[in-house]
Amino acid sequence: MQRWKWNRKKPPIFPLLVLILLFFIAFSTLHSEHTIQRIHEIPDHVHNHQEVSSATFVKPNLSGHLKQAPEILDRFSRCNSTVKYSGQKIAWRGDSWQSGRRRVRPESCDVFSGKWVFDNVSHPLYNESDCSYLSDQLACHKHGRSDLGYQNWRWQPHNCNLKRWNVKEMWEKLRDKRLMFVGDSLNRGQWISVVCLLQSVIPADKRSMSPNAHLTIFRAEDYNATVEFLWAPLLVESNSDDPVNHRLDERIIRPDTVLRHASLWENADILVFNTYLWWRQGPVKLLWTAEENGACEELDGRGAMELAMGAWAEWVSSKVDPLKKRVFFVTMSPTHLWSREWKPESEGNCYGEKDPIYNDGYWGSGSDLPTMSTVEKILSSLSSKVSVINITQLSEYRKDGHPSIFRKFWEPLRPEQLSNPSSYSDCIHWCLPGVPDVWNELLFHFL
Numbered sequence: 001m002q003r004w005k006w007n008r009k010k011p012p013i014f015p016l017l018v019l020i021l022l023f024f025i026a027f028s029t030l031h032s033e034h035t036i037q038r039i040h041e042i043p044d045h046v047h048n049h050q051e052v053s054s055a056t057f058v059k060p061n062l063s064g065h066l067k068q069a070p071e072i073l074d075r076f077s078r079c080n081s082t083v084k085y086s087g088q089k090i091a092w093r094g095d096s097w098q099s100g101r102r103r104v105r106p107e108s109c110d111v112f113s114g115k116w117v118f119d120n121v122s123h124p125l126y127n128e129s130d131c132s133y134l135s136d137q138l139a140c141h142k143h144g145r146s147d148l149g150y151q152n153w154r155w156q157p158h159n160c161n162l163k164r165w166n167v168k169e170m171w172e173k174l175r176d177k178r179l180m181f182v183g184d185s186l187n188r189g190q191w192i193s194v195v196c197l198l199q200s201v202i203p204a205d206k207r208s209m210s211p212n213a214h215l216t217i218f219r220a221e222d223y224n225a226t227v228e229f230l231w232a233p234l235l236v237e238s239n240s241d242d243p244v245n246h247r248l249d250e251r252i253i254r255p256d257t258v259l260r261h262a263s264l265w266e267n268a269d270i271l272v273f274n275t276y277l278w279w280r281q282g283p284v285k286l287l288w289t290a291e292e293n294g295a296c297e298e299l300d301g302r303g304a305m306e307l308a309m310g311a312w313a314e315w316v317s318s319k320v321d322p323l324k325k326r327v328f329f330v331t332m333s334p335t336h337l338w339s340r341e342w343k344p345e346s347e348g349n350c351y352g353e354k355d356p357i358y359n360d361g362y363w364g365s366g367s368d369l370p371t372m373s374t375v376e377k378i379l380s381s382l383s384s385k386v387s388v389i390n391i392t393q394l395s396e397y398r399k400d401g402h403p404s405i406f407r408k409f410w411e412p413l414r415p416e417q418l419s420n421p422s423s424y425s426d427c428i429h430w431c432l433p434g435v436p437d438v439w440n441e442l443l444f445h446f447l
Helices: 016-023 167-174 185-201 259-265 277-281 301-319 369-380 392-396 435-446
Strands: 081-084 114-118 153-157 178-183 207-209 215-220 225-231 270-273 284-286 295-299 326-330 386-389
Touching: 153 435, 167 185, 167 225, 178 185, 178 259, 185 215, 185 225, 185 270, 185 435, 225 259, 277 301, 284 301, 295 301, 301 369, 326 435, 386 435, 392 435
Parallel strands: 081 295, 178 225, 178 270, 270 326, 326 386
Antiparallel strands: 114 153, 207 215, 215 225, 284 295
């Protein structure tokens, strides 16, 4: 795996007072389908890793070796008590696998560095009305968006070209295989995108979609292939693992085990993981697998994410043979919650935006660099087993690509919201056709 290139230039200089205010703004609890418009996503204002003289290392994913199986977390789970973080870390061995190592072909061009080119000839790659699998959360034209230019932008790397999307070639790559996306609602959007990209050449009586569940499966009989989505927003086991009912005041995870989810993803041939947004909500409760009294520790989101990523990395390191299984990790999807970041002195967000940001290297506050550095460090130790799809910088430019108000909202909107569209705009998810289609063009490019 090549070293990541964020293509991040020096950010605009803001007045000190504005930076301080941004630094301390509180953000509300994320619920991907109910209160998305209330999220104020900024870098962690407190990163409360406790200093410990000697860290204790916990070997992850050992639930089956315990005398008594731990209780499965669900939305009714609660901590019996909460104590300060003990400083325990996840022990994992990194990329020590050498024999039969998959050779990674050096890229002659950085396909993640480029610009958006308006192209209403080749894009969109499908029509919204032709994909019956589109979620009402992402079908922006259906829900009233009349400016359709957001569908016509093509990603153009600076010094080369992306492999042109070919639906039949992609199906041949997937023949007799399982492609599974694992993660949160943004990864679900990428899964819906690839289903829309693929379904057009499959006769209606030769394809099927299972009901929405923890694991949702699109099947294509003629290719003996499936394209699946597994809801696992935190990768490790958590009390938010119900794909519908996850609106909780307290987020609890088992930071040392991915086994519950891994039992569903382990037999997939191609895995596409993501995790990020759900760690941006504030403190997380840690319920270690070996804890018998229900006592939780509390840790900030970034620290908890590092533990969870360690447990996931240990599974990848010990279980993945890259000659038999491809694993991809998609970097963080940016938000556009503060228009003053691309238009100084304005007080809006993505609402009303119709064009990309043209400032090369633009970087907003929704993409946390310390978190990216943590993830990069972990993924760099898995370089022979995990390929990185770096969507962050290219998606940063697309302030126009979000649903804004043009989506179905699952709760009635109040009069004060209706009178102020910016107050309930979804500037986190992405319209389809749109930006996630490019993420899948990148996946196709690397397969």
